[in-house]
């Protein structure tokens with residue numbers, strides 16, 4: 001077997017044919033407004049509601065940006081903008097569900113496709129670990145508003161419990177302290193059951209959730225603006241450029257999701273026009289919201305107070321606006337539930353495509369006889385996310401998610417350049433301007449964000465890739481449907 005087969009590619013026509021097969025054909029119902037709403041549904045969640053806090057204030061293992069976090073948000077938005085153009089070009093050219101995994105199969109071949117598919121687990125599943133933990137934080141705050149206190153040992157990660165002496169006070173069963181994040185596990189379990197049964201993905205429901213998210217952030221901005229004290233903005237950048245870039249690499253999490261719109265490609269009425277509108281539109285709207293929220297958040301309290309899992313509620317409580325804090329907590333619960341749904345739905349479908357291609361066991365590609373959902377991959381995703389959200393610290397999950405997603409973005413940008421040279425004639429309804437300059441800027445800016453993450457994240461990412469490559473060598477390399485045929 002020659003080494004060349006590692007780079008065996010699915011042709012674009014082959015991909016299009018697969019999607020056109022009647023048993024795989026999806027209904028085309030989505031227009032530009034629905035797509036933008038879908039994007040906002042996937043984007044606005046734990047990033048703005050939780051990560052902003054430690055990104056501004058710093059944490060046990062990274063420095064903070066201070067009020068200059070607003071600059072971090074702008075830098076990251078620009079970096080994401082380059083990748084949004086790349087995703088738009090791909091999505092309009094290959095309007096097929098499957099996102100970056102599918103694109104790379106078509107452009108860079110099987111090995112890279114596998115690496116991206118494996119890498120997307122970090123974006124989707126590990127990302128959701130962080131979102132579930134953030135959900136739990138706001139849920140705890142929300143209940144507190146009604147006078148219900150969840151015991152701290154049931155809503156904490158293991159390391160924090162160890163550091164803050166919570167372990168000693170926790171009850172024990174057979175000498176083992178009971179310390180874990182119960183609400184995070186519960187929400188993941190609940191959504192997994194719903195997804196196995198199958199939800200009718202209703203655009204009306206999604207639009208409602210999006211309206212609540214945006215409404216709550218606007219409420220925060222509108223009311224908070226009256227309590228801004230400009231002196232809280234000084235020192236503006238306590239840790240200088242390094243702090244700003246560390247913040248940028250962290251709040252990247254808040255933008256993840258615009259790429260997920262591409263998974264709806266096959267359900268879009270006019271994908272060539274509407275996908276780029278949805279991707280770029282949702283990125284622009286969320287950027288504007290994030291800038292305003294960050295200015296207000298760092299303006300109402302000294303940034304050092306924000307190192308909590310629920311910084312928006314923390315800030316509002318500090319200025320005695322407890323009822324607004326309650327409303328915002330409710331909004332955060334809605335927002336993070338929507339994000340959890342999108343990724344908890346997306347991850348099994350990526351596994352499903354990989355199994356259909358023979359890169360994962362066929363068992364993962366089975367469909368439930370009654371519910372017609374990819375139940376096996378849905379349940380495995382639920383078990384993985386549920387387990388880790390019980391014990392993991394949100395910041396660690398965020399950093400690992402970010403490095404993995406940034407790497408996927410780098411590969412997608414490279415793919416755009418490759419395809420321009422390999423298939424220059426192929427119709428491109430949406431063209432990234434100034435190729436190769438823009439994708440190169442995309443690659444460099446994403447790499448720069450990657451190197452702004454802590455070294456321990458790099459080590460974890462390296463281990464993750466080594467595990468993935470081992471699985472490919474032992475399994476996918478032999479069982480690949482495409483290579484078996486060739």
Ligand code: ALA
Pocket residue numbers: 042043044045046047048127131253254255256257336339
């Ligand atoms: N961007 C998504 C969030 O912030 C992942 O929750």
